[in-house]
Amino acid sequence: MSEAISTMHVATGFNERRTFRIARTLRQVLSTPLGAIGLVLVVSITLVAILAPLIAPYSPTAISVTNRLAGPSVAHWLGTDQLGRDLFTRVILGTRTAMTVALVSLAAALAAAIPLGLIAGYGPRWLDGLLVLIFDSLSSLPMIMFGLAIVVLLGPGVSTVILVIVAYSVPSYARLVRAQTLSLKARDFIRAEQVMNASSLRILFVHLLPNVVGPLLILACLDISTVITLEAGLSFLGLGVKPQVPSWGNILSDGFAVIRNTPVPVLVGSVPIILATIGFTFFGEALRDALDPKLAKEKTA
Amino acid sequence: MRKAQQKTQPVLEIEELSISYAGRPAVSNVDLTIQPGEIVGIIGESGSGKSTLAHSILGLLPPSAAVTGKSLSLAGTNLLGAGGSAFRSVRGPGAAMVFQNPMTTFSPLHRLGDQLTELLWRETNLSKEEKRERIVAVFKQVGLSNPVGRLSNYPFELSGGMLQRVAIAAALMMRPSLLIADEPTTALDVTMEAQILHLMRELRTEAGVAVLMISHHLGVIAEICDRVVVMYAGRVVEQGSVEAIFAQPTHPYTKALFACEPALIAPGLHRMPVIDHEALRTAREGRNMA
Amino acid sequence: MTQQTPILETRGLGVSIGTRGRILGAGRKLDIVVDVSLALRPGKIVCVVGESGSGKTTLGMALLGLTQPTAGEIHFKGMPLADFSKASFRPIREQTSLLFQDPASSFNPRQRIGDIIAEPRRIAGTGESSAEAIASLAQLAGLPSSLLSRFPHALSGGQARRAAVARALSVVPSLIVADEPTAGLDVSVQGGVMNLFLDIREKHDTAFLIITHNLAVARHISDELVIMYLGRVVESGPTAEIFRNPQHPYTKALLDSEPVPDPKHRRSEPPVIGEVPSIFARPSGCEFHERCRFAESLCRTRPPQEIAGANGQRVRCHFPIADAARRPQPVDA
Numbered sequence: 001m002s003e004a005i006s007t008m009h010v011a012t013g014f015n016e017r018r019t020f021r022i023a024r025t026l027r028q029v030l031s032t033p034l035g036a037i038g039l040v041l042v043v044s045i046t047l048v049a050i051l052a053p054l055i056a057p058y059s060p061t062a063i064s065v066t067n068r069l070a071g072p073s074v075a076h077w078l079g080t081d082q083l084g085r086d087l088f089t090r091v092i093l094g095t096r097t098a099m100t101v102a103l104v105s106l107a108a109a110l111a112a113a114i115p116l117g118l119i120a121g122y123g124p125r126w127l128d129g130l131l132v133l134i135f136d137s138l139s140s141l142p143m144i145m146f147g148l149a150i151v152v153l154l155g156p157g158v159s160t161v162i163l164v165i166v167a168y169s170v171p172s173y174a175r176l177v178r179a180q181t182l183s184l185k186a187r188d189f190i191r192a193e194q195v196m197n198a199s200s201l202r203i204l205f206v207h208l209l210p211n212v213v214g215p216l217l218i219l220a221c222l223d224i225s226t227v228i229t230l231e232a233g234l235s236f237l238g239l240g241v242k243p244q245v246p247s248w249g250n251i252l253s254d255g256f257a258v259i260r261n262t263p264v265p266v267l268v269g270s271v272p273i274i275l276a277t278i279g280f281t282f283f284g285e286a287l288r289d290a291l292d293p294k295l296a297k298e299k300t301a
Numbered sequence: 302m303r304k305a306q307q308k309t310q311p312v313l314e315i316e317e318l319s320i321s322y323a324g325r326p327a328v329s330n331v332d333l334t335i336q337p338g339e340i341v342g343i344i345g346e347s348g349s350g351k352s353t354l355a356h357s358i359l360g361l362l363p364p365s366a367a368v369t370g371k372s373l374s375l376a377g378t379n380l381l382g383a384g385g386s387a388f389r390s391v392r393g394p395g396a397a398m399v400f401q402n403p404m405t406t407f408s409p410l411h412r413l414g415d416q417l418t419e420l421l422w423r424e425t426n427l428s429k430e431e432k433r434e435r436i437v438a439v440f441k442q443v444g445l446s447n448p449v450g451r452l453s454n455y456p457f458e459l460s461g462g463m464l465q466r467v468a469i470a471a472a473l474m475m476r477p478s479l480l481i482a483d484e485p486t487t488a489l490d491v492t493m494e495a496q497i498l499h500l501m502r503e504l505r506t507e508a509g510v511a512v513l514m515i516s517h518h519l520g521v522i523a524e525i526c527d528r529v530v531v532m533y534a535g536r537v538v539e540q541g542s543v544e545a546i547f548a549q550p551t552h553p554y555t556k557a558l559f560a561c562e563p564a565l566i567a568p569g570l571h572r573m574p575v576i577d578h579e580a581l582r583t584a585r586e587g588r589n590m591a
Numbered sequence: 592m593t594q595q596t597p598i599l600e601t602r603g604l605g606v607s608i609g610t611r612g613r614i615l616g617a618g619r620k621l622d623i624v625v626d627v628s629l630a631l632r633p634g635k636i637v638c639v640v641g642e643s644g645s646g647k648t649t650l651g652m653a654l655l656g657l658t659q660p661t662a663g664e665i666h667f668k669g670m671p672l673a674d675f676s677k678a679s680f681r682p683i684r685e686q687t688s689l690l691f692q693d694p695a696s697s698f699n700p701r702q703r704i705g706d707i708i709a710e711p712r713r714i715a716g717t718g719e720s721s722a723e724a725i726a727s728l729a730q731l732a733g734l735p736s737s738l739l740s741r742f743p744h745a746l747s748g749g750q751a752r753r754a755a756v757a758r759a760l761s762v763v764p765s766l767i768v769a770d771e772p773t774a775g776l777d778v779s780v781q782g783g784v785m786n787l788f789l790d791i792r793e794k795h796d797t798a799f800l801i802i803t804h805n806l807a808v809a810r811h812i813s814d815e816l817v818i819m820y821l822g823r824v825v826e827s828g829p830t831a832e833i834f835r836n837p838q839h840p841y842t843k844a845l846l847d848s849e850p851v852p853d854p855k856h857r858r859s860e861p862p863v864i865g866e867v868p869s870i871f872a873r874p875s876g877c878e879f880h881e882r883c884r885f886a887e888s889l890c891r892t893r894p895p896q897e898i899a900g901a902n903g904q905r906v907r908c909h910f911p912i913a914d915a916a917r918r919p920q921p922v923d924a
Contacts, residue, residue, distance in 0.1 A: 187696060188693065195688075460866055491848045498861075499858070518850070544854050563778070
C-alpha cells in the first residue's frame with residue numbers, strides 16, 4: 001500500500017508536498033520496533049508537557065504537613081513527598097519543565113550554531129580561524145566547573161540552566177556545521193552553482209543549509225535526552241531550577257534525602273528520566289535512518 | 302600448442318551456469334570453456350552479468366547469490382555448490398584475479414613487499430628470503446623498473462599503471478592456471494593500457510597462463526583475445542574466435558554493439574547509432590514465448 | 592573562409608599553484624597549465640585530449656574561473672578580461688554551461704531533478720520554471736519527465752548525464768564546457784550523448800569545449816583537436832588532419848596506443864613506453880624527450896617553441912613528423 005501512495009504523490013509534480021513527506025518519514029520511523037517505541041514515548045511526553053496543568057490533580061506547591069511521605073493511594077496516585085506535595089502532580093509538571101528547558105536551549109543553540117558554522121565554513125579564511133579559536137576555547141572548559149561558575153554569577157534558575165546548555169552546545173554544533181560546510185563546499189554541486197552565478201546567500205541557504213540541517217536535527221534530537229539528564233543533574237545538585245519548581249531533578253534530590261524512609265520518590269523521579277532518554281534516543285536513531293535518502297532507497301529495494 | 306591442448310584438461314569448464322539474486326536472474330545458462338594458455342574475452346555492457354560470472358569462479362559473490370548449473374570446475378576442481386574452503390584452495394593456484402582499480406587493490410598502510418609476501422602464506426616450505434626472491438622475479442617479469450626497491454614502496458608511491466603491474470605480478474606469483482582480469486585497463490591512460498595489454502600477451506607466451514579478460518571495450522578484446530564471448534542481459538548471445546566474430550557478428554546485439562563502436566564508424570560529424578534496448582528486450586521475450 | 596569572433600579565447604593562459612614553503616626553504620611553484628592559447632568559436636566543437644596529469648581538466652576549470660588562472664589573457668567575445676577576479680568571470684559564466692565529469696555529483700542530493708534543471712532559470716530570473724516548461728526542457732535532452740520528481744541518486748549514469756545536459760540548456764548558453772562527457776557510459780549510451788551535443792550545436796550554434804581522453808569520441812565529434820602533455824599544448828589543429836597526419840611524436844604515440852577493434856591489426860610493440868612524468872620533476876628541454884623515439888640531443892636541452900606545421904596544425908616539436916627526412920627513420924618491428 002505504501003508503494004501505491006508513494007507513486008501517487010510522485011506523479012503530482014516534482015515538488016512533493018511537505019505533508020506527504022512528513023507522513024512518509026513518520027511511517028518509516030514506525031516501521032521499526034525501536035522507532036515505534038521511541039515515537040510513542042516522544043509523543044506521550046510531549047502531550048503530557050503541553051497538557052500538564054489540565055492533567056495535574058493538585059497544585060505542585062500545595063503543602064500538607066499531615067500527609068507527608070504517604071504511599072500511593074487513590075487520592076495520591078504516586079504518594080506524596082517530604083512536604084506532603086502530590087508526587088504525581090510534580091512529575092507531570094516536571095515533564096513540562098524538562099521539555100521547556102530542552103527545547104528552548106537546543107533551539108537557541110541551533111539558531112546560533114547554524115549561521116556561525118556556515119560562516120566559518122563558507123566565509124573568508126581569517127574569520128574561520130577566529131571562530132574555530134572561539135569554539136575550541138569554549139568547549140575546552142570543563143562542563144561542570146563552567147556550569148558552577150555561571151550559577152554562582154547569575155544564581156540558580158531555569159534561565160541559568162538554559163544559558164549553560166546553550167553556551168556548552170553551540171561550539172559542538174557549530175563545529176559540525178562547519179565541517180559539513182567545508183566538505184560540501186568542495187563538492188561539484190556547489191561549484192556548479194558558482195558557475196551558474198548563484199549568489200553566496202543562495203548557495204548558503206538554498207544549497208548548503210538543507211544538506212547541513214538534516215544530520216544536525218537528528219543530533220539535536222539525540223541530544224534532548226542528554227539535556228534532560230543534565231537539567232535533572234544540575235537540579236539534583238541544587239544548581240538548577242529552584243527547589244519549589246517541580247522538576248524531575250528536584251524530585252530525585254528530595255527523594256534521596258528520605259530514601260531510608262521510602263524509595264517511592266526516588267523511583268518516581270528517575271523513571272521519567274529513563275523513559276525520556278530511551279524515547280528520544282530511539283526516535284532520533286529511527287529518524288536518522290528514515291531521512292537518509294540513500295538508506296531509504298536500499299531498504300525499499 | 303594444439304597437441305598440448307588436446308592432452309590437458311580445460312582450465313575452466315562452465316556448463317549451464319545460472320546465478321540469481323532473490324529470484325532475479327543475473328546470469329542465465331552460460332557455457333564457457335577455457336583451454337590452457339588461451340586468452341578468452343567476455344564483452345558486454347554494464348548489467349550484462351560479465352563481472353558476476355567472473356566473480357562466481359572465485360566464489361567472490363555475496364551470500365545472497367544463488368549459483369546453479371551443471372558444472373563449474375576450475376583446474377579440475379569442482380566448485381559447484383562448494384563451500385568457502387574449496388574456493389580458498391583454488392584462489393591462487395587455480396585462478397588469480399586482477400581488478401579494475403589498482404589504487405584500491407592494495408592496503409595503503411603496508412609496504413608492497415610485505416603484502417605480496419603475505420599472499421605466499423601457502424608456501425610454508427619457502428623461507429622469507431626465497432619468497433622475496435620469487436617476488437622480485439615476478440616484478441622483473443612484469444617489467445617493473447628497480448624490482449628490489451619496489452618491495453619497500455607503499456602503494457601511494459606508485460602510479461596507477463605501475464600498481465596494475467604489481468597487481469598482475471601478485472597474481473602471477475601464485476602460479477595460477479587462469480588469470481581473471483576484470484577491466485584491468487579501464488582506469489588507466491591509453492598509453493599505459495597499450496603497455497599492460499602487451500604485457501599480458503607476453504605473459505601468455507612466456508608463462509603459458511590462460512587469461513579470462515572482461516572488458517566493455519571492443520578494441521581491448523580485439524587486441525589480445527583468441528576467443529570472445531558476448532554477453533547481454535545475463536546470457537551468452539554469441540561466442541567464437543575473435544577473427545570470426547569481428548569479421549561477421551551474427552547476433553543482433555553483437556551487430557548493434559559493433560555498430561555503436563566509435564572507432565569502427567567512418568570519422569566525421571554525423572549522428573552516432575545507439576542501441577534500442579527496449580526493442581532487443583521485446584524481441585528476446587517474443588522468442589522465449591515461442 | 593572568414594572566421595567568426597571567438598566566444599572565448601585564451602592567450603598564453605597558465606595556472607600555477609604556489610606551495611607554501613614550510614620552516615625550511617622557499618615555496619615551490621607548480622605549473623599545472625602552461626602557455627595555452629585556444630579559440631572557441633560559435634558552432635565549433637573543440638576537444639582537449641590528454642592523459643591524466645595533462646592539465647586538461649584544470650584548463651577547463653580555469654576558463655570559468657573555478658581555478659584561478661595565474662598567467663596569460665582570456666578574451667570573452669573579443670573583450671579581454673580585466674583581471675581574474677570572481678566578478679570578471681561573471682559575464683563568461685552567464686553564457687556558459689559546465690558539464691562535470693560525474694554529473695550525479697554536480698546535483699544537490701536534496702533537490703529533485705526538476706528543481707535542479709530549473710535552477711539556472713531561477714538564478715538568472717529569466718525563462719519559465721513551471722513544471723511544463725521544465726518537462727519540455729528535459730524532453731529536449733531525452734530525459735523522461737517521470738524522472739523529474741526523483742532525487743539524483745535514483746538516476747542511472749546515462750540519465751544523470753541527460754539531466755545535466757537539460758540543466759545546461761536551461762539558459763541557452765553560447766558555450767558548453769564538458770569534462771569527460773562519455774566517461775563511465777556504455778558505448779550504446781555514449782552515442783546518444785554525442786548526438787545530443789550535435790543537435791544542440793545545430794540548433795543554437797553553441798561553441799563546445801570537450802575535455803576527454805577518449806580519442807574515438809574526439810575523432811567523431813570535434814572540428815578541432817588540442818593535444819596536451821604535462822600542461823602544455825603539444826599539437827593542435829583540425830581533427831581530421833591530426834588523425835590523418837599527426838605531426839608531434841606524442842600525438843602519434845597517443846593515436847597508435849588506442850586499441851583498434853580489428854584482430855587483424857594487432858600491435859607487436861606498445862607505441863610508447865614509460866609514463867607521463869610528474870609535474871614535480873619536469874624533464875629538461877622538450878618534456879616528452881624521455882619517451883620519444885625520435886629525440887635528439889637538442890630535444891634534451893632546449894624546449895621547443897610552437898610552430899605552424901602543415902595543414903593548419905600547430906606543433907610544439909623541434910622535429911615534427913612531417914619533417915621525416917631530417918631524422919633517422921625509426922625501425923618498426
